[in-house]
Amino acid sequence: MARVVVTGGAGFVGARLVRRLLESGDEVVVVDDLSAGSAAAVPPGARLHRGDVRDPGWAPALEGAERVFHLASPVGVRRAHQQGAAVVRAIVEGGMVVADLCRERGLPVLFTSSSEVYGRGPTGVDASPRWSYAVGKLAVEHLLLAADAGLPSVHVARLFNVVGPGQRPGDGHVLPTFAGAAAAGRPLPIHGDGGARRVFLHVDDAVDALCLLAATPALAGRPIDVGSDEELSIQALAERVAARVAGATLAHVPAQGVFGPGFVQIERRLPDLRPLRGIGWAPRHTLDQAITAALSEAGCPS
Ligand SMILES: NC(=O)c1ccc[n+]([C@@H]2O[C@H](COP(=O)([O-])OP(=O)(O)OC[C@H]3O[C@@H](n4cnc5c(N)ncnc54)[C@H](O)[C@@H]3O)[C@@H](O)[C@H]2O)c1
Structure with a gap:
């Protein structure tokens, strides 16, 4: 049994990670300012320390800790595009405090970065707000x-798109957005022509990967991709959701209208899963399970 601190543990991925750590007998302290997550999402048995990771006042939560999972972060492409400076500041200031507190205490840390850091192929990321999160x-x-x-x-x-139970609508994530539209009898909104291709990993498979990584010293010290390698287009995802809901329809909407001017759509992005597979990780869930969860949580059992 270890005492583990999970920042962002009241959020979508964090709460599932906390649940897993508790199941494996760890004692878990969640540090979360509840700006996006909720106290109700924190699994029973974990202690919630409500605080902003940017303020080192949460240091007492680290007492007796053996490891930190740092997930707390603003998320959402739309937010990153529209509030560039605020997003960079929040991520960097939080990271600085985590780095300082872990250094002072000699604590191992796992940080959830994002596939967004790969930017747009050869042109990478630049100073436009679109890339603030990256x-x-x-x-x-x-x-x-x-x-x-x-x-x-x-x-x-480096997490690629994660989906599954507990992912909130409203942050612009595609699956809860489609499920919410289907439940409300609205057309499923596809940005652009729907040809952009993505991979979607079930949150519990992502949690498997995070736990396995944290326990594998050989994969420390360099970024490791975490995602699915089953690619499908946004159009195909919409069709798969719509096929589960009687009468559901699709609508194409211009991405610029949703995100604002200058938004850059990524057409394709695939993880390199060799390091993770090399330590025995393999997904155990299907996309259809995530679709079922999203529809059910949207009040639209399929
Ligand atoms: N979900 C995905 O598809 C995905 C993809 C790539 C990377 N990630 C990364 O994985 C992590 C978890 O993402 P998620 O989807 O669970 O997001 P989420 O919004 O559900 O969870 C983030 C949590 O962090 C908390 N938080 C935000 N800023 C904070 C601050 N300054 N201090 C304390 N708490 C703060 C929020 O209240 C929330 O509970 C994030 O680091 C995110 O960048 C997620």
Whole structure:
């Protein structure tokens, strides 16, 4: 049994991770400001320390801790595009405090970065607000991984799209958005022509990967992709959801209208799963299970 601190443990991925850690006998302290997550999402048995990771006042939550999972972060492409400076600041300031507190205590840390850091193929990321989230995540990767960071053990998980139970609608995530539209009898809104291809990993498979990574020293010290390699287009995802709901229809809406001017759509992005598969990780859930959960949570059992 270990005492583990999970920042962002009241959120979608964090709460599932906390549940898993509790099941494996760990004692868990959640540090979350509830800006997006909710106290109700924190699994019973975990202690919630309500606080902003950017304010080192949460340091007492680390007493007796053996490991930190740092997930707390603003999320959502729309938010990143529209509030660029605020998003970079929030991610970097939180990462700085986590790096400092873990260095002072010699604590291992796992940080959830994002596939967004890959930007748009060869052009990468630039200073436009579209990439604020990616820039913030990359900065924190460096803060933690650099040779002079002084941390004993750092794992960086670059998460690709995660889906499944507990993912809230309203943050712009595609599956809850489609499920919510289907439940409300509205057309499922597809941004652009729907040709963009994505991979979707069930949250419990992501949690498997995070736990396995944290327990594998050989994969510390460099970013590791965490995602699915089953690619499908947004159009195909919409059709798969719509096929489960009688009378559901699709509508194409311009992405610029949703995100604002200058939004750049990523057409394709695939993880390199060799490192994770090399340590025995494999997904155990299907996309259809995530679709079922999203429809059920939207009040639309299929
Ligand atoms: N869900 C995905 O598809 C996905 C993809 C790539 C990366 N990630 C990363 O995984 C992590 C978890 O994402 P999620 O989907 O569960 O998001 P989420 O919004 O559900 O969870 C984030 C949690 O962090 C908390 N939080 C935000 N800012 C905070 C702050 N300053 N101090 C304390 N708490 C704060 C929120 O209240 C929320 O509970 C994040 O780091 C995110 O960037 C997620």
